Amino acid sequence: MATKKSNKINKIGKAKAIFKKLNNDLIDxxxxxxxxxxxxxxxxQKLTAKLVKKTEPLTKKQISMVxxxxxxxxxxxxxxxxxxxxxxxxxxxxxxxxxxxxxxNPLVEKAEELKEKFEKEVSNNKLVKKxxxxxxxxxxxxxxxxDEAKEKIxxxxxxxxxAISEKMEKKTPKKTKKTTKNKVVKKQEAVIEKKExxxxxxxxxxxxxxxxxxxxxxxxxxxxxxxxxDLNITAYDQITKMTIADLTDLLNNAxxxxxxxxxxxxKAQAELALTGDMDAVKNWGKE
Amino acid sequence: MFKFALKLIIKLKKKMKKIxxxxxxxxxxKLNKIALKVTEKGILKAINTSENLQExxxxxxxxxxxxxxxxxxxxxxxxxxxxxxxWKNLNKTLDFFSKN
Numbered sequence: 582m583a584t585k586k587s588n589k590i591n592k593i594g595k596a597k598a599i600f601k602k603l604n605n606d607l608i609d610x611x612x613x614x615x616x617x618x619x620x621x622x623x624x625x626q627k628l629t630a631k632l633v634k635k636t637e638p639l640t641k642k643q644i645s646m647v648x649x650x651x652x653x654x655x656x657x658x659x660x661x662x663x664x665x666x667x668x669x670x671x672x673x674x675x676x677x678x679x680x681x682x683x684x685x686n687p688l689v690e691k692a693e694e695l696k697e698k699f700e701k702e703v704s705n706n707k708l709v710k711k712x713x714x715x716x717x718x719x720x721x722x723x724x725x726x727x728d729e730a731k732e733k734i735x736x737x738x739x740x741x742x743x744a745i746s747e748k749m750e751k752k753t754p755k756k757t758k759k760t761t762k763n764k765v766v767k768k769q770e771a772v773i774e775k776k777e778x779x780x781x782x783x784x785x786x787x788x789x790x791x792x793x794x795x796x797x798x799x800x801x802x803x804x805x806x807x808x809x810x811d812l813n814i815t816a817y818d819q820i821t822k823m824t825i826a827d828l829t830d831l832l833n834n835a836x837x838x839x840x841x842x843x844x845x846x847x848k849a850q851a852e853l854a855l856t857g858d859m860d861a862v863k864n865w866g867k868e
Numbered sequence: 869m870f871k872f873a874l875k876l877i878i879k880l881k882k883k884m885k886k887i888x889x890x891x892x893x894x895x896x897x898k899l900n901k902i903a904l905k906v907t908e909k910g911i912l913k914a915i916n917t918s919e920n921l922q923e924x925x926x927x928x929x930x931x932x933x934x935x936x937x938x939x940x941x942x943x944x945x946x947x948x949x950x951x952x953x954x955w956k957n958l959n960k961t962l963d964f965f966s967k968n
Contacts, residue, residue, distance in 0.1 A: 610889065617893055621900045628904055632911050639919055646926050653933050657940060664944045668951060 722840040729833070786823075786831070791816040798850045799865050800842045808835060820851035 665671075683689060703709060792815045795806045812835055814820065820828070825844045832839035846865065853861045 613889065613893060617896060621897075624900065624904055628908055632908070632915075635912070635915055639915060639922065642919075642922055642926075646922070646929070650929055650933065657933070657937055661940055661944070668944065668947055 726838070726840050786813045786819065788813045789816050789819060791818065793817050793854070795820075797854060797859065797862050798847050800847065805837070808837060811835070817851040817854045820847055821855060823848075 795801045795809060795815070795817075796803060798820075801809070809815075812831055814831075823831075825848065828844050828847070829839040832842075850862045850865050853859075853865075
């Protein structure tokens with residue numbers, strides 16, 4: 582037993598010694614490698630410095646060449662302009678006088694006045710202003726429609742997720758498929774009813790027996806009039822009492838894109854029609 | 869004897885290791901020297917050729933500029949002569965009309 586133990590100890594000692602030697606060799610090798618790389622790097626650095634020094638006169642020559650050519654071209658241009666002036670008989674005083682004459686000419690002054698007037702008229706033009714307003718409205722409408730579309734998509738996804746979760750909950754192994762389906766359909770119907778109730782609760786349209794010609798209002802055609810009548814809007818009075826937000830909600834719920842129409846204009850026109858000023862309603866937008 | 873042989877083999881192995889390390893370093897250094905020489909030669913040749921090219925191009929540029937200046941002078945000379953001719957003829961015609 583004792584001999585076995587001593588053998589083991591000897592073996593471990595030998596292994597340790599081998600590892601130590603290996604480590605020392607590796608360290609020496611790495612040191613050597615680093616030294617050689619440093620030496621070679623230094624040599625390369627010296628070479629690059631030498632070459633850069635050699636290229637310096639080349640760059641100087643290049644620069645001087647460019648400058649000389651530029652100077653010669655400049656001299657030629659100056660010489661040619663001077664000769665041209667003498668050839669044509671150019672007189673700077675004459676030119677100044679001519680410029681002054683042109684500036685003082687009544688025709689030129691008139692042309693400038695006309696130009697200013699034209700610019701003012703263009704800026705004050707109603708069509709231009711309208712175009713600017715329309716572009717602003719279009720921007721607003723686009724942003725609002727995008728927001729609405731986002732909301733709708735979110736609502737739709739939420740509803741779909743709810744329906745799926747309900748289906749998953751209802752799908753128990755003992756119960757039949759028919760009963761679960763019926764329940765899901767019932768739940769969906771209840772959700773739709775709730776939504777409809779919400780809409781009806783938000784927007785209240787008081788029915789009247791008065792039936793006005795809504796087509797008089799700009800933007801309302803026969804089709805829109807019908808759809809408004811279906812929503813119990815038949816009189817000018819109803820439109821005047823409703824807010825723009827309510828109107829937009831009502832139209833959107835009915836599947837009509839309210840963003841296309843000028844609802845504030847509808848209200849103003851309905852008010853005019855109520856007072857009996859039908860000419861103003863007819864000429865709406867023309868003034 | 870066997871032990872002696874083993875010791876000899878170990879010593880030989882050590883020497884071989886040393887020899888191999890030394891040879892690798894020597895060879896790498898030699899290679900580096902060769903690379904340095906080759907690059908130096910190549911770049912120096914490139915510099916020389918570029919210098920020659922620069923001289924040629926500068927000469928050509930000078931000649932073209934001189935040529936352009938001469939042409940310009942000729943054009944202006946012709947124009948000035950034409951102007952003088954026109955003035956002379958104008959004066960002659962004016963005299964002719966004033967006399968008649």
